[in-house]
Amino acid sequence: MTNQLDPHVFVLFGATGDLAKRKLFPGLYKLAAAGRMPDEYAIIGSGRHSPGTDDEFRDHIGEVLRDAVDDADDAVLRDLLSRLTFQTSDADDGTDLAGAVKQAREKLGSETKTLIYLSLPPKAMQSMIGMLGREHLADDARVVVEKPFGTDLESSRELDAALKDVVDESQVYRIDHFLGKEAVQNILAIRFANGLIEPAWNRSHLESVQIDVPEELTIEGRGSFYESTGCFRDMISTHLCQVLGFVAMEAPVHLDEASVRNEKSKVFAAMRPLDPERVVFGQYEGYRDEEGVDDDSKVETYVALEAFVDTERWQGVPFYLRTGKALAATRRTVTLTFRTPPAGRFGEQAPNRLVLELTDDPEFGVHLRTKRPGPDLEMMPLDFHVAIADEDTEDTPLEAYERLLLDVMRGDQTLFTRADEVDRLWEVCQPVLDAPPNPLPYERGSWGPTEALELPGGTGWWLPDGS
DSSP states (O other), rough: OOOOOOOOOEETTTSHHHHIIIHHHHHHHHHHHTTTTOSSSSEEEEEOOSSSSSSHHHHHHHHHHHSTTOOOOOOHHHHHHHEEEEOOOOSSOOOHHHHHHHHHHHHHHHTTEEEEEEOOOHHHHHHHHHHHHHTTTTOOEEEEEEEOOOHHHHHHHHHHHHHHHHHOOGGHHHHHHHGGGGHHHHHHHHHHEEEEEGSSSSSSTTEEEEEEEOOSSOTOOOHHHHHHHHHHHIIIIIHHHHHHHHHOOOOOSSSSSSHHHHHHHHHHBOOOOGGGGGEEEEEEEGGGSSSTTTTOOOOOOOEEEOBBBBBBTTOHHHHHEEEEESSSSOOOEEEEEEEETTTTOOOOOOOOEEEEEEEESOOEEEEEEEEOOOSOOOOOEEEEEEEEEHOOOOOOOHHHHHHHHHHHTTTTOTSSBBBBHHHHHHHHHHHHHHSSOOOEEEEEBBBBOOHHHHTTTOOOOOOTTOO
């Protein structure tokens, strides 16, 4: 595949961390295997502690990639690893790293772009950004910032101010990998490209919207992270609210970064601040026994809540958001429940639903009612399901981090979060942080506390398999 990308120097902070091993290096490898990387590039890993010599670092990342990628192509792998080095740095001293980046840029030529990826804990982010400024590492660079973008309204504003001291907003790519999922982008396509659907996507026809992201996994060795962050900060103020933004936004004038992000920002501006009385926190039984977790921890591993968007389109329609660890299933599901027609000619009937599965391969389902075959006018459910990838086998969807890394190289900010979005979402979430509900215990493998199950009222939570 021919590409027109400029040469790049990738600087990966946190290069020996979990995210780099699970997502970043596999993402770069898959882009290289698909011919989507620049012809010329270098990767410089960085962190406080050296993993050894460059050859030892390459060997380690090679093992990581062979474990993470099925049938890795040896030639592609050798080429990628040959471009990989490591240079120690910290918030106090980035001199050697700045020298390594300068040397790599000079080698690759005057058109070389620098992409800095900050995969760092919130406490380390601000001081490291200061170092980038002092060493001029971020001059003309594109800077990718991993969530969470602060831990509350005040800290997010401090982080944004630190960024603005060093770079312009046009250089900042706040990454939320949910927005890189093919299925999340497909929300826009299904909605705005189909005259059958768009006219009914409003309060006159919809009873509720559910955004449901349960996970079967426990915190799995991330105890110290969860103790400092919790489920609400980890999932609600980022992933689920961003999906809500795509569901609730008005049609953008153009499908460019300014138009799409402007419409999403308007949704967040119209969101009511969350009511702590309509938020349920839970903590799975056994969480306090996990490594790195306090014996008396009050940190939530589960959140269910009700939200409202006070626009003309959505006034009065509840958005129910649910996510958590150690639950009965792993799903990424958006469910739009339609109002039941009046008069009840056919008796009590379950409502129609449109279901969007936010998997790496987009899927959607429609749940209707029709006449049962036979002499009597009896109703029966009619459910159909479409796996979009099965309809077009010519292209393989990119994994979220692959897509987002490619977009950064292209300079496309459409699927990245803007500063005003982050600020408003923290304003929306701050009432819950100021008065957090007491986490209620729930059994592993359940659907959470009873109070959460009762939150949506008569309609209840709904998943296509009847959960």
